[in-house]
Amino acid sequence: MTDLILRNVEIDGRTGLDVLLRAGAVAQVGKELEASERCEIVDGNGCALIPGLHDHHIHLHALAADRVSVRCGPPDVTSSDDLARTLASAPGDGWIRGVGYFESVAGMLDSEILDRLQSTRPVRIQHRSGALWILNSVAARLARLDTADHPGVERNDAGHPTGRIWRADTWLRERLPATTAPELDSIGAELARYGITGVTDATPDLPPSTVEALMDAHATRAIPQRLHLLGAPSGFRPSEPHCTVGPYKIVIADSALPDIDDLVCSIRRVHAAGRAVAVHCVSREAFVILLAALDEAGLHRGDRIEHGALVPAESIDDLRRRGIHVVTQPGFLGDRGDAYLRDVDPTDLPDLYRCRSLIDGGVPLALSSDAPYGPVDPWEVMVAAVTRRCPTGDVVGAVERITPPEALDRYLAPLDDPGGPARHVTIGAEADLVLLDGPLTEVLDDPDARRVRATWIGGRCVYSGP
Structure with missing residues (x-):
């Protein structure tokens, strides 16, 4: 890899600086650095150079599958007639995989x-929360739901499957026609275009085939980003450099809240193996159960809450004292805040996707996408954290707004320390960098992914804009 000098860039408000990248790291920072004959030079034109962004909660394969699935919810589909037309026009003649469904379209679907x-082709539609699949009768027969013995398969009073399957993605996949893992090249390229240089895949209970597919994608640079896995099995050791194993993902499903003793045992088992836990927690009930379970099981450095969709104000200090990190997604407010205003109990709205109060309360807070279930564009998520504005223009929880620099910092924490101190462009740091198209204050006045001019990972350019 040849040396690279980024000339005339702004770093942390200092202008006119040069940055030398060598062997995948920042080797020098200063003014008018001398370039060797073989050194590549990029003129920064006085624009800001920042560390690469990290998405601390994403689902890579689900995002790739989402990109080739049929859209079955708002804003594309808003009525049962729309949905019928969409399913009828789905390409091919086999299985139809729908995504993004919401009850406002045609109520709570069942078979x-x-x-x-749609009764002629097998159909499976995912709720936009990602927690539920609904199968029509053709699909239910092919998936053998009648003989299924899985707690996620919902049954009616007569004991027959309703077609609804809750939080059983891996189990369901094993009962469907065999398919290869979706290609991730376009996803890696899209993330690089946003300036994302590191991702935490938060998919739970990753089977060996999926882990292998992720390692292959990283080895071939289909996913050039640094990769942090929450769903990797206990004892897994990545075969690829720049791939790491994070806290172990545990899901507290609102469709079937766990027995607290079972949850305590699960947490203790993970901690005993030397890993922290990353616990999916979106409801007030789940939050209370989790804190009680952590108090009983004991804490481990790096324990974290995924989503924290509802955090009671009186519990903020409890989180701080326990050292629990929160990885949240205010992008949901910009994507579907109008539905929250309509459907969420008004008493819960002040607790929804907190940001300001968690930061002020000393709780380590990171921002993320939860893509494909939330918007993947980090700049869009930052805008949502700053404005708290939903699609109708109404504001959800104005007191929870944070400033643009604070929102950016929540994307700059290390993968293994979400909510920790923001990374900086300093000598010795990994050369994971983003060149913007203007000074940082100007870009943060109106955050937009189009302001990303170039992205480097380990000193290698993975995106160069027009």
Whole structure:
């Protein structure tokens, strides 16, 4: 890898600086650095150079599958007639995989309702929360739901499957026709275009085939980003450099809240193996259960809450004292805040996707996408954290707004320390960098992914804009 000098860039408000990248790291920072004959030079034109962004909660394969699935919810589909037309026009003649469904379209779907919309082809539609799949009767027969013995398979009073399957993605996948893992090249390129140089895949209980596919994607640079896995099995050791194993993902499903003793045992088992836990927690009930379970099981450095969709004000200090990190997604407010205003109990709205109060309360807070279930663009998430504005223009929890620099910092923490101190462009740091198209204050006045001019990972350019 040849040396690279980024000339005339702004770093932390200091202008006119040069940065030398060598062997994947920042080797020098100063004015008018001398370049060797073989050194590549990029003129920064006085624009800001910042560390690469980290998405601390994303689902890579689900995002790739989402990109080739049929959109079944708002804003593309808003009625049962829309949904019927969308399913009828789906390409091919085999399985239809739908995503993004929400009850405002045609109510709470089950096999019977879905049959009235599409009865000839096997259909499976995912709720936009990612927690639920709904199968029509053709698909239910092919997936052998009648003989299924899984707690996520919902049954009616007569004991027959309703077609709804809760939080059983891996189990369901094993009962469907065999398919290869979706290609990740376009996802890696999209993330690089946003300035993302590191990702935490938060998919739980990754089977060996999926872990292998992720390692292959990283080895071939389909996913050039540094990769941190929450769902890797206990004892897994990545075969690829720049791939790491993070806290172990545990899901507290609101469709079936766990027995607290079982949750305590799970947490203790993970801690005993030397890993922290990353616990999916979106409801007030789940939050209370989790804190009680952590108090009983004991804490481990790096324990974290995923989503923290509802955090009671009186519990903020409890989180700080326990050292628990929160990885949240205010992008949901910009994406579907109008539904929250309509459907969420008004008493819960002040607790929704907190940011300001957690930062002020000393709780380590990171921002992330939860893509494909939330918007993947980090700049869009930052805007949501700053404005708290939903699609209708209404504001959800104005007191929880944070400043643009604070929002950016929540994307700059290390992968293994979400909510920790923001990384900086300093000598010895990994050369994971983003060149913007203007001074940082100007870019943060109106955050937009189009302001990303170039992205480097380990000193290698993975995106160069027009």
